[in-house]
Amino acid sequence: MTGLTPLLALIAALAPMDASATPSSYATLDEAAVAFVDLVRTYPEQRHEYCAWLIKDAGGRVRFGAINEGDMNHCPSSWPKPAGTAGSVHTHPIWGPGSSDPSAASQVFSEGDFAHAEHPDVSVPAYLGAPAGHVLRYDPGGTLCWGRSFISRHFKIVRDAVPSVRGRLPLNPDEKTALYDALGKPVPKPSYCRDQPR
Numbered sequence: 001m002t003g004l005t006p007l008l009a010l011i012a013a014l015a016p017m018d019a020s021a022t023p024s025s026y027a028t029l030d031e032a033a034v035a036f037v038d039l040v041r042t043y044p045e046q047r048h049e050y051c052a053w054l055i056k057d058a059g060g061r062v063r064f065g066a067i068n069e070g071d072m073n074h075c076p077s078s079w080p081k082p083a084g085t086a087g088s089v090h091t092h093p094i095w096g097p098g099s100s101d102p103s104a105a106s107q108v109f110s111e112g113d114f115a116h117a118e119h120p121d122v123s124v125p126a127y128l129g130a131p132a133g134h135v136l137r138y139d140p141g142g143t144l145c146w147g148r149s150f151i152s153r154h155f156k157i158v159r160d161a162v163p164s165v166r167g168r169l170p171l172n173p174d175e176k177t178a179l180y181d182a183l184g185k186p187v188p189k190p191s192y193c194r195d196q197p198r
């Protein structure tokens, strides 16, 4: 009987552990993004953002790139963007009373998140794991402007929270909102928004 070499024995010993962890690739971007969010929500530090690129292999399966940890307000993307990058995913921190309030600002993409997705060097669907538990998807080109006064964002609730956050977010999918801040001051129109007839 020939025994395993020490290296093969080590691989054999590790294989069952790897198999019991999260799958290494997913059939769709949506599945990979939700799996990423569920994975990083098991980390002890939830006051920080986590982010990764979603990368498609030659066979069309999707895996995460390197997982980066940011701070309370942002998460640094790895550059250059890896070959095959087909999406990005990040979380917002679970911290403070707004975490369970669907109307809190942190439950949707920030202006910076939309601008990041629309940037020519990014230009892939963006996913957000929000503190209340829902997962959102925004595809570049999904921002419409009506004159200088209204804007709407086309995004999807890929996974809802319990109870549902539909219609309760500070910014809801396809909802027309005024380009004014809380004090009534006009907010500049994003450069990438697609103008619609008024």
Ligand SMILES: [Zn+2]
Residues within 6 Å of the ligand: 090, 091, 092, 109, 110, 113, 128
């Ligand atoms: Zn964000």
